[in-house]
Amino acid sequence: MSTLPYGSPANRGWLAAACSSLAVHAALGALLLGGLQPLIGRFAPQTAAPQIRVTLQRLDSGTLAGLALQDGMAGAETRAESDRLSPQLTHAADDISDLADPAGDGASGMPASAAQPVQQDPGLLIAAPAPAAEAASPLLPTETGPLVPETLAPVASGGAAVSTATVNAGLTTLRPLAALPGANSGTPEKPAAAKTPPPPRAQDLAVKDLIARIRANGGPDCLLALPRRDGQDSAGLEMLAARDAAFGQFTRSVLSEDDSALRQTRTLLDPRQCPAAEYIRRNRDYPATRLGLRLDSGRVASGGRLTGALRGTAGKYVALLLVDNNGVVQDLQRFLTQTGNVTRFDVPVTLAGPVRDTAQMLIAIGSTRPLQQIRSRDGRLAQDVFTGLTGDLTGTAALAVTAFDIR
Numbered sequence: 001m002s003t004l005p006y007g008s009p010a011n012r013g014w015l016a017a018a019c020s021s022l023a024v025h026a027a028l029g030a031l032l033l034g035g036l037q038p039l040i041g042r043f044a045p046q047t048a049a050p051q052i053r054v055t056l057q058r059l060d061s062g063t064l065a066g067l068a069l070q071d072g073m074a075g076a077e078t079r080a081e082s083d084r085l086s087p088q089l090t091h092a093a094d095d096i097s098d099l100a101d102p103a104g105d106g107a108s109g110m111p112a113s114a115a116q117p118v119q120q121d122p123g124l125l126i127a128a129p130a131p132a133a134e135a136a137s138p139l140l141p142t143e144t145g146p147l148v149p150e151t152l153a154p155v156a157s158g159g160a161a162v163s164t165a166t167v168n169a170g171l172t173t174l175r176p177l178a179a180l181p182g183a184n185s186g187t188p189e190k191p192a193a194a195k196t197p198p199p200p201r202a203q204d205l206a207v208k209d210l211i212a213r214i215r216a217n218g219g220p221d222c223l224l225a226l227p228r229r230d231g232q233d234s235a236g237l238e239m240l241a242a243r244d245a246a247f248g249q250f251t252r253s254v255l256s257e258d259d260s261a262l263r264q265t266r267t268l269l270d271p272r273q274c275p276a277a278e279y280i281r282r283n284r285d286y287p288a289t290r291l292g293l294r295l296d297s298g299r300v301a302s303g304g305r306l307t308g309a310l311r312g313t314a315g316k317y318v319a320l321l322l323v324d325n326n327g328v329v330q331d332l333q334r335f336l337t338q339t340g341n342v343t344r345f346d347v348p349v350t351l352a353g354p355v356r357d358t359a360q361m362l363i364a365i366g367s368t369r370p371l372q373q374i375r376s377r378d379g380r381l382a383q384d385v386f387t388g389l390t391g392d393l394t395g396t397a398a399l400a401v402t403a404f405d406i407r
Contacts, residue, residue: 206235210262214287219250222274224401225287236263240361240403242271267403270358272327272382279386280363282395291364293400300406302351306362307344314341316366316398319374321385322347323361329385331378351406359403366398367391 200208210227219225223241230236239247247266255262269277280286292311300306310318320332320343335347365371373393377385 201233203229203233203235210235210237211288213254217250217254218281219254220246222246222269222271222277223250224277224280225250225254226289226401227287230263234261234263236265238265238267238402240267240269240277240359240401242269242274242277244268267359268357269361269403270325270327270356273323273325273358273361275327275382275386276321276323276329276361276363280399280401283397283399284395285399289400290398291366291400293362293364293402295362295402295404298402298404300349300404302349302406304349306347306349306404310343310345310364310400311341312398313338313343313366316368317371318343319365319371320345321363321365321374323363323382325356325358325360327382329377329380329382331375333375349406355407359405362402362404364400365393367393 207227207229214225214227220241220243222243223239223246226238226240228236228238239250241247241250251264290312293308294311295306295308297307310320318336318338320336322330322332324330332345332347335345337344337346365374369391371393373389373391374385
């Protein structure tokens with residue numbers, strides 16, 4: 001073995017060959033990796049980056065998925081930039097903008113005063129009742145030809161002769177319900193605010209409170225308690241019963257010391273009139289009534305006439321029944337005269353027999369159906385008339401009741 005610092009020439013050649021081979025392989029490997037990288041990336045599976053929303057809002061465990069943060073609230077719905085108008089509102093807005101655009105009117109070449117009225121929605125028009133057409137006379141023929149000279153207005157002197165037909169005074173001009181402003185009036189005016197209903201009066205509140213108390217405690221059988229208006233500011237109470245003791249029993253259970261100023265009227269009925277009183281009590285509106293009944297006088301002389309009026313009868317079949325103090329029911333249909341929402345009555349009355357302390361009952365019934373059930377029982381006792389009824393006569397018909405005396 002040589003101890004000199006330099007090796008033999010053979011050993012130095014092998015070392016150089018090994019180093020050059022290693023360098024060549026390294027360069028070849030780097031070249032191959034660089035060329036295959038695009039191909040490797042093309043066939044590699046693509047994985048989307050997870051979307052993470054961070055919120056300070058404390059969420060419930062059941063609502064952790066599918067939430068977004070809008071206006072600081074987690075889970076709020078994403079709002080559109082602007083709400084779109086419905087097609088009907090869009091067309092209405094276009095019509096208003098066309099009418100309010102001065103440039104559009106100028107382009108059309110028509111002055112603002114000649115603008116046609118806006119066509120209203122047929123569902124919003126309220127037509128006034130048409131005047132009754134005059135019946136054509138069978139003796140006079142209807143004129144259908146052109147105007148004759150006698151029907152022309154006289155010609156004004158000192159000017160061009162112009163024939164002018166006379167204006168028919170019977171014609172009326174329909175005006176639109178709400179006309180939009182003209183083209184030169186700027187922005188459309190805001191519609192007037194709806195009128196606020198006036199607050200209830202003290203009288204109305206007192207009547208309402210009295211109705212509530214009567215419904216909570218109807219009182220003894222065969223007793224009617226009917227709230228009434230007493231003058232302009234006060235409330236009253238009209239009571240009808242078949243026993244004197246029933247009045248005191250009812251007032252002790254329903255009225256209080258605060259009702260000391262309440263004016264009461266107490267009318268005694270005959271027990272045979274009780275089926276009619278119980279029919280009134282079974283109505284769903286009791287002690288209120290949907291028909292108004294007013295007598296011109298609550299005391300009528302025998303041989304005189306009972307007169308008064310019913311209100312709220314428009315569109316209803318109306319029956320006016322007299323229940324006398326013998327319990328007999330009489331239909332007063334032939335004495336009624338209806339005009340619009342008011343039905344007046346004028347009934348001749350005569351007392352048969354001695355004067356008694358009991359009063360006569362007057363009951364009005366209004367229904368949207370014919371009242372044949374009631375009319376077919378005319379002249380029978382109350383216990384037979386007001387039992388076995390069907391339809392709205394069982395408790396939903398509009399009623400009114402009062403009492404009067406015959407002396």
